[in-house]
Amino acid sequence: MAVKRGAGDEVVTTTPATAAPDLDGPAVRERARAIPEAAVARLAVYLRVLSGMVDGGVTTISSEELSAAAGVNSAKLRKDLSYIGSYGTRGVGYDVEVLVSHIERILGLTRKHSVAVVGIGNLGHALANYGGFPSRGFPVVALFDVDDDLTGVPVGGIPVSHIDEIEQVCASREVSIGVIATPPPAAQAVCDRLVSAGVQCILNFAPVVLQVPDHVEVRKVDLAVEMQILSFHVARRADEASAEQAANGMVNGVGVEGVVIRP
Amino acid sequence: MAVKRGAGDEVVTTTPATAAPDLDGPAVRERARAIPEAAVARLAVYLRVLSGMVDGGVTTISSEELSAAAGVNSAKLRKDLSYIGSYGTRGVGYDVEVLVSHIERILGLTRKHSVAVVGIGNLGHALANYGGFPSRGFPVVALFDVDDDLTGVPVGGIPVSHIDEIEQVCASREVSIGVIATPPPAAQAVCDRLVSAGVQCILNFAPVVLQVPDHVEVRKVDLAVEMQILSFHVARRADEASAEQAANGMVNGVGVEGVVIRP
DNA sequence: CCGACTTTGTGCACACGTTCACAAGCGGTA
């Protein structure tokens, strides 16, 4: 998060006079740099929806249809797609296959990204067996655990390696993404070993804030945090409801006590 | 996402002259409404870090220390905390326990939120056995699946119910959060049944965009999307690296072909 | 070939979230 501002200096989001001459050259890099993080997440969703459409035999789709299927509004969808270039036909819509291939290119899915899962507990088992990874170009090629009883046992077709082998195995199998599914206390140590093994991307399921060098990208999935965000919305909604009720029922400005908020 | 703008009309984030008289009244509700979504997610992280500090015997902490432990900068942390009120002491810092209780209150954790998991496959198993939920106030009280071979079998201490019982079981056990861990094709139907059972919050692990009424809050965890975001950053970084290399090695403006980008 | 209709791509304005920088306030000290 620090080196990011190395080369670019003041990123110009509007690429004014870069009309059309270079369809796929250095400009792609420049543009990729300017795609908002939020848009990238949505592009992945569009890709999934579009893949389903290809299977369904759909060849062309309008921004209105696609945005409805992806759960966003059409303006946002078009803006997101404009970040990766102009591949639609006005008056018609987008060619589904063309769009798929361009999104895949931008997301870097033309390369295979081999995945290693560390921590073969309940969650690790589930991840190793999860069909969603390989089918989307993320083959799981290595599993690690500290438990000697697990090493050698195949899970989802892949034998579990001992965590001490992490460096050599990751290197030989060209792992580019590490998934941490260990108990919280082990997470930082595992993370350090993954980094020293040359892994540049980490998906962290452990409820711990990982410290990593600038060149490593971390994304976290914290189930408890997700729950708590939902909890917040429940509470907020309950407050609003009771407030509305209070506004109708009692006119004095002091009231509304003991129903929702417990100090 | 639509009804939100119902009552408030122009939310005033700055609560200027609401000095101190009402420490815990209707103002809390007003304020809760104004907390940015992103801040809520971070508050959950702060809470986790602070809980660890309580266990470690820490009684007071400065914004600088806490922000470092939570992986954010101190200004953001202080602003986040200011959304929930002024509970720090200038020149000293924050009382850890006070902060914990206030964050818990804002996040609605003074109520227990019972959880139901639907779809007892690999992931469902992992979630049912996951210790992180109960310990943070989210007891798993019900499990559902369509498979008759599973119904009755206890997983993580809770017997699996058939999905047809979802309405009555959810009602009797007062489920407030539903977790969808089914295969994609089943997700929307399950979601509809959860909603009709009165569940207001849904955590969705299926790679599907769920359609729900306005009053239901959905959060999604899509592992493939997370992977693809990581993939995007790998690609971007590779592009930057090769571009830098190209800038050093070749001076003509056309070059850099065939190394990274495959059109 | 032309005009009507449809849908994209984007400039612009607004809202949201982040960061900065500093006054206000508190504890410790003489």
Added chain:
DNA sequence: TACCGCTTGTGAACGTGTGCACAAAGTCGG
């Protein structure tokens, strides 16, 4: 009590992301 140093809390500037509304650009029917 008066001062000094430290840390909070927050106004204000900034940057990023979202939504609107429309010109540009294409198809289709006649």
